[in-house]
Amino acid sequence: MIYFFLRRVMEAIPVxxxxxxxxxxxxxxxxxxxxxxxxxxxxxxxxxxTLRHDLHLDTPLYLQFSTYMLQLLHGDLGTSLxxxxxxxxxxxxxxxxxxxxxxxxxxxxxxxxxxxxxxxARKPGGIIDRILQxxxxxGVSVPAFLLAFGLQIVFCSWLDWLPVAxxxxxxxxxxxxxxxxxxxxLFHGNVSMLADLGSHIVLPALVLGTFIAxxxxxxxxxxxxxxxxxxxxxxxxxxxxxxTQILLSQAFxxxxxxxxxxxxxxxxxMLGGAILxxxxxxxxxVGRYMFEAIRTRDYSAIQSTTLVFAxxxxxxxxxxxxxxxxxxxxxxxxxxx
Amino acid sequence: MLTTRRRSVILSGLSSGFAALxxxxxxxxQIDRSRTLVIAIxxxxxxxxxxxxxxxxxxxxxxxNIFDTLVVSVADNTPNVEGRLAQKWNVSPDGLHYRxxxxxxxxxxxxxxxxxxxxxxxxxxxRRLNPFAQASFAKVLRIEVVDPITVDFHLSSPVPFFLxxxxxxxxxxxxxxxxxxxxxxxxxxxxxxxxxxxxxxxxEVGLILSCxxxxxxxxxxxxxxxxxxxxxxxxxxMELERGEIDICQQNAQLxxxxxxxxxxxxxxxxIKIVEKTSQILRQLxxxxxxxxxxxxxxxxxRAITHAIDYNGLANHILAGxxxxxxxxxPTVNWAFSPTVQALSPNYDPAxxxxxxxxxxxxxxxxxxxxxxxxxxxxxxxxxFIQANLAVIGIDVTxxxxxxxSLRARHVAGQFDLALDGREPWYNDPDAHITIGYLxxxxxxxxxxxxxxxxxxDALIRNAQSEPREDxxxxxxxxxxxxxxxxxxxxxxxxxxIIIFQRKEVEGLAVRSTPPLNxxxxxxxxxxxx
Numbered sequence: 001m002i003y004f005f006l007r008r009v010m011e012a013i014p015v016x017x018x019x020x021x022x023x024x025x026x027x028x029x030x031x032x033x034x035x036x037x038x039x040x041x042x043x044x045x046x047x048x049x050t051l052r053h054d055l056h057l058d059t060p061l062y063l064q065f066s067t068y069m070l071q072l073l074h075g076d077l078g079t080s081l082x083x084x085x086x087x088x089x090x091x092x093x094x095x096x097x098x099x100x101x102x103x104x105x106x107x108x109x110x111x112x113x114x115x116x117x118x119x120x121a122r123k124p125g126g127i128i129d130r131i132l133q134x135x136x137x138x139g140v141s142v143p144a145f146l147l148a149f150g151l152q153i154v155f156c157s158w159l160d161w162l163p164v165a166x167x168x169x170x171x172x173x174x175x176x177x178x179x180x181x182x183x184x185x186l187f188h189g190n191v192s193m194l195a196d197l198g199s200h201i202v203l204p205a206l207v208l209g210t211f212i213a214x215x216x217x218x219x220x221x222x223x224x225x226x227x228x229x230x231x232x233x234x235x236x237x238x239x240x241x242x243x244t245q246i247l248l249s250q251a252f253x254x255x256x257x258x259x260x261x262x263x264x265x266x267x268x269x270m271l272g273g274a275i276l277x278x279x280x281x282x283x284x285x286v287g288r289y290m291f292e293a294i295r296t297r298d299y300s301a302i303q304s305t306t307l308v309f310a311x312x313x314x315x316x317x318x319x320x321x322x323x324x325x326x327x328x329x330x331x332x333x334x335x336x337x
Numbered sequence: 338m339l340t341t342r343r344r345s346v347i348l349s350g351l352s353s354g355f356a357a358l359x360x361x362x363x364x365x366x367q368i369d370r371s372r373t374l375v376i377a378i379x380x381x382x383x384x385x386x387x388x389x390x391x392x393x394x395x396x397x398x399x400x401x402n403i404f405d406t407l408v409v410s411v412a413d414n415t416p417n418v419e420g421r422l423a424q425k426w427n428v429s430p431d432g433l434h435y436r437x438x439x440x441x442x443x444x445x446x447x448x449x450x451x452x453x454x455x456x457x458x459x460x461x462x463x464r465r466l467n468p469f470a471q472a473s474f475a476k477v478l479r480i481e482v483v484d485p486i487t488v489d490f491h492l493s494s495p496v497p498f499f500l501x502x503x504x505x506x507x508x509x510x511x512x513x514x515x516x517x518x519x520x521x522x523x524x525x526x527x528x529x530x531x532x533x534x535x536x537x538x539x540x541e542v543g544l545i546l547s548c549x550x551x552x553x554x555x556x557x558x559x560x561x562x563x564x565x566x567x568x569x570x571x572x573x574x575m576e577l578e579r580g581e582i583d584i585c586q587q588n589a590q591l592x593x594x595x596x597x598x599x600x601x602x603x604x605x606x607x608i609k610i611v612e613k614t615s616q617i618l619r620q621l622x623x624x625x626x627x628x629x630x631x632x633x634x635x636x637x638x639r640a641i642t643h644a645i646d647y648n649g650l651a652n653h654i655l656a657g658x659x660x661x662x663x664x665x666x667p668t669v670n671w672a673f674s675p676t677v678q679a680l681s682p683n684y685d686p687a688x689x690x691x692x693x694x695x696x697x698x699x700x701x702x703x704x705x706x707x708x709x710x711x712x713x714x715x716x717x718x719x720x721f722i723q724a725n726l727a728v729i730g731i732d733v734t735x736x737x738x739x740x741x742s743l744r745a746r747h748v749a750g751q752f753d754l755a756l757d758g759r760e761p762w763y764n765d766p767d768a769h770i771t772i773g774y775l776x777x778x779x780x781x782x783x784x785x786x787x788x789x790x791x792x793x794d795a796l797i798r799n800a801q802s803e804p805r806e807d808x809x810x811x812x813x814x815x816x817x818x819x820x821x822x823x824x825x826x827x828x829x830x831x832x833x834i835i836i837f838q839r840k841e842v843e844g845l846a847v848r849s850t851p852p853l854n855x856x857x858x859x860x861x862x863x864x865x866x
Binding site for chain 2: 031032033036037038039040041042043044045046047050051054082083084085090093094149152156157160163164165166167169170171175176177178279280281282284288289292297
């Protein structure tokens with residue numbers, strides 16, 4: 001296991017270096033100058049040149065790159081050109097918001113996707129299977145912003161059950177909260193705060209979760225069908241096991257492995273922030289931060305955030321590998337030997 | 338395998354480490370909704386410190402609510418200002434010396450007095466640190482503290498709009514003690530003397546300000562001001578309908594309202610629409626530096642100005658959210674010359690065709706390029722102009738592009754027509770004319786690219802430094818006439834400032850140039866539930 005872990009870490013280093021080089025060159029290839037973006041339409045060339053000089057944008061690229069790398073080696077993610085604040089500080093603010101949203105969305109997708117996938121495999125072509133087909137088609141093809149607007153209109157405008165956007169109400173004591181707010185409310189057992197924060201997370205999590213649940217259910221259905229046609233299921237039936245038992249204790253453990261891999265990739269993706277969902281729901285996550293950074297050509301913010309995304313993605317995919325290995329003894333033995 | 342005890346030790350260690358990351362439990366204080374005003378803004382402020390402000394609207398507005406300036410512009414149609422921290426002031430006849438007498442007994446939020454030394458400190462700090470304001474205050478030779486409530490400004494040459502500049506957010510008075518003790522952090526926790534104190538800023542989420550109960554003009558009826566950053570327009574719309582926000586700001590640069598919002602809000606009894614004329618000017622510029630080609634022919638330029646249906650654009654395409662403009666200065670500007678209105682081209686496509694024929698521009702070669710900003714607002718205006726020009730036989734290709742590319746194309750002069758705008762950041766004709774039309778500045782920014790013209794340049798320079806108000810006004814009248822004769826642009830409209838607010842909100846003061854809201858006098862009636 002330790003050998004496995006170390007190998008993964010060693011493999012990660014060249015990948016990260018490549019990511020950095022690619023992102024650095026790509027960000028500098030996008031036309032447009034941060035100083036021009038920051039100063040707006042009425043700025044004069046002189047004002048722009050002064051700002052370019054202040055931001056060290058007038059030094060040669062290789063110097064900018066080496067300065068940046070040197071900073072990174074000292075554990076410094078750099079300073080945002082747009083806000084003048086350290087990128088690490090901003091990530092500390094926005095990553096928790098994105099992480100909480102991703103976890104709740106994952107829970108939603110499990111809640112919808114697992115039963116739907118299993119039940120539709122029970123009777124392929126049956127009514128539940130048909131529903132699943134319709135749901136996956138919609139879930140995968142309806143754009144996030146459309147679903148978001150639809151949910152807002154139904155649950156906020158018509159039914160008035162849920163808040164439209166933000167992480168908390170502006171009139172609540174926890175207005176403009178940041179960090180692990182929901183986990184904090186859970187931890188402290190603060191009911192009113194939990195209710196406010198919880199009601200705000202439902203819709204964005206549902207939007208993200210719908211898509212993942214559709215993918216998950218579809219995937220699970222297929223692997224379940226494959227497992228159900230295996231010989232050991234025939235044996236189980238011959239032993240006289242009930243259908244539910246066959247589904248849950250025989251077929252499911254064998255079918256779930258690939259589904260976890262899919263879920264892992266999706267979860268890693270969500271931790272990178274969902275720009276559309278975060279924008280529509282005014283969710284202060286990394287997706288919007290990244291979007292603003294790209295829009296204003298905030299070089300160090302783009303580079304460092306991408307680096308952090310890459311690391312997170314690696315950790316998540318490592319995590320899914322471990323979970324799959326724990327479930328499947330063949331993989332576990334094969335890799336640790 | 339871990340023993341149960343070891344596992345529990347690890348778990349509790351983990352959980353206490355985790356707890357350190359969590360926000361501290363909020364106090365269960367009851368919030369009085371009628372004393373909290375929630376304002377939606379479209380983006381983060383860029384700098385809430387006067388020395389960092391680049392006339393960006395969101396940050397500017399927050400600054401004028403936390404800080405005070407010496408004086409404040411009264412209205413667009415007058416160069417006059419009214420006192421704020423200054424109770425009276427004298428200007429020497431040559432326009433070189435200004436003496437301000439401060440209101441006595443005003444305190445900053447940290448308890449230190451607002452005195453002459455603080456004024457000197459603040460303006461000198463902005464002049465040193467703010468590249469945007471450096472040019473404005475370059476003519477200040479020295480600032481002299483006469484006594485604790487008297488401060489003198491000595492200028493090297495007259496700046497007739499100096500008082501207007503002193504009313505801008507860049508010239509707000511900061512607490513010297515707070516600057517010296519906070520250092521770099523001052524811009525993250527600003528301390529002024531204004532109606533509201535700074536409490537908290539969470540980037541991408543919003544800001545909280547609280548009432549300054551010792552404010553020298555009397556305390557605000559509000560306890561708390563909450564700014565929420567909501568980027569998406571339809572989300573803002575829904576939040577306003579639900580009463581989760583009280584005021585919806587539209588003050589991001591280059592942004593424009595969705596017409597459907599205005600129409601749906603005008604039928605909603607819970608929402609009031611506040612409209613105010615502004616000096617935000619939009620125009621179709623010609624590439625005036627061209628010495629050859631159709632655009633260099635004044636008959637072609639004049640034909641285009643006669644081909645545009647100005648009233649149709651203002652009243653139908655833009656649903657009355659704008660007002661027709663007639664010349665280089667907006668109608669509300671105090672130096673606007675009424676003769677311009679008569680000189681200004683009217684919609685007359687038949688006359689436009691005659692002018693085009695006179696210019697002998699071959700019919701099969703009548704193609705022009707038009708560049709403009711991104712967004713549906715600019716697209717709507719550009720396609721309307723395209724349709725208008727098609728009527729007189731000119732084929733226009735529209736290119737909308739991201740701002741940096743647009744600026745590069747504009748400054749390099751690679752276009753025939755440019756749909757552009759000016760948003761003056763202080764109330765003076767100088768803010769429109771000098772940077773826009775002085776030929777020596779033609780290549781330095783997004784200007785009208787005026788070719789060298791000694792007479793016009795001399796007039797602009799004179800108007801820029803003439804201390805007598807009536808003489809300046811006549812100089813600007815001559816400038817407006819001279820500019821219009823050359824038809825450097827088709828002046829389209831000035832955008833109205835439109836603010837949506839809940840009907841409970843009362844007493845909002847809207848400054849129009851630049852468009853900023855003051856919340857000191859705002860109160861909320863108890864909403865009827």
